[in-house]
Amino acid sequence: MIGIICAYLKEAKPLIKYFDLKKINEKFSIYENEKISLIISGQGKLNSAIATTYLLSTKKISNIINFGIAGSPEFKIGEIFLINKINNKFFPDILISHTFRESEIICADEVKIGGEFKLVDMESEGFFKAAIKFLKAHHIYLIKIVSDNLECFKPDDKFMDELINPHLENIEKFFYSLKKEKKTNLSLAEEISKKYNLSFSQKMQLKDRVMFYLLNNRKLPKIDFEKTNRKNDFRRIMDEFKI
Amino acid sequence: MNLRFRHIYVEKRILNNEYVKNILAKFPKAEIIEINHYKDRFNPYYQSFRAQKDAQSLILAKKDPPFIYEASELIQKLGVNFFYTTPMLNCIYDCHYCFLQGMYPSSNLVLFVNFNDFFKEVERVYENLGNLFLSISYDTDILAVENLFGVAKKWADFVKDKNIKLELRTKSVNIDFEYQENLVFAFSLSPETVIERYEKYTPKLKARIKAIKKVINKGFKPVIVFDPIIKLPNFKEVYKDFLQKVFSEINYKNIESIVYGTFRMNSTQFKIIKKQLLSDIYYYPYSVKNGIVEYEDKEEVIKFIENLLPDVKKIFV
Numbered sequence A: 001m002i003g004i005i006c007a008y009l010k011e012a013k014p015l016i017k018y019f020d021l022k023k024i025n026e027k028f029s030i031y032e033n034e035k036i037s038l039i040i041s042g043q044g045k046l047n048s049a050i051a052t053t054y055l056l057s058t059k060k061i062s063n064i065i066n067f068g069i070a071g072s073p074e075f076k077i078g079e080i081f082l083i084n085k086i087n088n089k090f091f092p093d094i095l096i097s098h099t100f101r102e103s104e105i106i107c108a109d110e111v112k113i114g115g116e117f118k119l120v121d122m123e124s125e126g127f128f129k130a131a132i133k134f135l136k137a138h139h140i141y142l143i144k145i146v147s148d149n150l151e152c153f154k155p156d157d158k159f160m161d162e163l164i165n166p167h168l169e170n171i172e173k174f175f176y177s178l179k180k181e182k183k184t185n186l187s188l189a190e191e192i193s194k195k196y197n198l199s200f201s202q203k204m205q206l207k208d209r210v211m212f213y214l215l216n217n218r219k220l221p222k223i224d225f226e227k228t229n230r231k232n233d234f235r236r237i238m239d240e241f242k243i
Numbered sequence B: 001m002n003l004r005f006r007h008i009y010v011e012k013r014i015l016n017n018e019y020v021k022n023i024l025a026k027f028p029k030a031e032i033i034e035i036n037h038y039k040d041r042f043n044p045y046y047q048s049f050r051a052q053k054d055a056q057s058l059i060l061a062k063k064d065p066p067f068i069y070e071a072s073e074l075i076q077k078l079g080v081n082f083f084y085t086t087p088m089l090n091c092i093y094d095c096h097y098c099f100l101q102g103m104y105p106s107s108n109l110v111l112f113v114n115f116n117d118f119f120k121e122v123e124r125v126y127e128n129l130g131n132l133f134l135s136i137s138y139d140t141d142i143l144a145v146e147n148l149f150g151v152a153k154k155w156a157d158f159v160k161d162k163n164i165k166l167e168l169r170t171k172s173v174n175i176d177f178e179y180q181e182n183l184v185f186a187f188s189l190s191p192e193t194v195i196e197r198y199e200k201y202t203p204k205l206k207a208r209i210k211a212i213k214k215v216i217n218k219g220f221k222p223v224i225v226f227d228p229i230i231k232l233p234n235f236k237e238v239y240k241d242f243l244q245k246v247f248s249e250i251n252y253k254n255i256e257s258i259v260y261g262t263f264r265m266n267s268t269q270f271k272i273i274k275k276q277l278l279s280d281i282y283y284y285p286y287s288v289k290n291g292i293v294e295y296e297d298k299e300e301v302i303k304f305i306e307n308l309l310p311d312v313k314k315i316f317v
């Protein structure tokens, strides 16, 4: 699944609608379909870290995304960015090709009204610090849309729709391009080990051998002889799995 | 598809360095990201060496001392003052058997740009000892990126007229150097099947042999390296054909020596790599002796290879 962390429901609404996410009742406001799980964290680093931790420890998440709005003294309102550096010390690893612009971001504890930076939000660092406890950096992304040039404002739903809707198609494409870790299926080794009651170290040797066969696209032998004693059986099995 | 160098991280303290500016100019589309110290980007545990390998970033940095290291084992073996230096961390090639995978948290390429600091230190050691054998591609393939960074050329110029032998070990074919008596090219060769399966992004055997012939024609006496020898299921056949081919194309009298050794690895690194790389190399039967993973029948493999080697100086590693 793809996990999404939004600070406010307002930021999440366009995504909830577009991806047809349904609210499920848990401790947090979580919205889901079969591919996406979106959680509303509330404002600030700590809230973001808590929600991120909750999502990553309760769901099977392969890639996680912090999606939200950010202030900027220089970028145009409505521009969308993928973040490549947070607070000068954290580095999401953007290893896929994508169509967004990239930028660094500063994560502040309070609302900022000026300063030397490109983008500012209040969640990114908390989100990232929590996420790296579960995933490698190339499965952690931050997508930010510029909502203001650092003047105080209260966005309404209409404003958020106008800000986010134009990007939804690209965001969806981006989601599709995210990769999952490949897993190899070693169930055959498990089955054989169980059937012939192999020891732990025998099982590990057999697993290595099955892996060798899989990596070489070799046909796996059928092991189906009568069980005798462990030592003999193991020898026979390994004979079938010749290198 | 390789998405190399779409991100270039530069230490703030070298942003105005001319060499750095030249490198950045070669990658107009790259995202340039400023950092305080290369370790901030290189060291974090939350990266994946494996995943980064197909989309390597470049990190431009200033190296702090030490600038050169003594290779005590090789000093004994070769009887020379063997030192090595690391002008770059990591490599653009992706060999399945590369121990760097088990050594670093990141496969991003770190290029050190304070060449004069390296030179000064080498000069100091050289003046003390009177002669040096210096490898600048001990744990990277520096010639692989010669067309982009020109690092080996800088070193070749530096050692000119000095009693320093400069070893350039490579799988690349970037050998565009004038004859210089103290440059030692060492070409790593493997059978084509090994190259295809285990040496991703490296030039084909044919191209490497061509490069060897070229440097021989220029007057160099290169070293040829068969290391690691990989025990494929049909290894005898493969290596017999391979060695025959190599020495039918290259007259062994024109080479300095042959360096050879079978696949072996520190067992801690072996375990780390096995967890992240799906390669059958890590699923052969091995024995572990003194913390080193090696073939159970290593002696036999070596004997077989030795019988196929021509009559030149041989160094078993």
Ligand code: SF4
Residues within 6 Å of the ligand: B090, B091, B092, B093, B094, B095, B097, B098, B099, B100, B139, B140, B141, B171
């Ligand atoms: S060429 Fe050498 S340094 Fe580069 S990946 Fe291969 S083994 Fe490693």
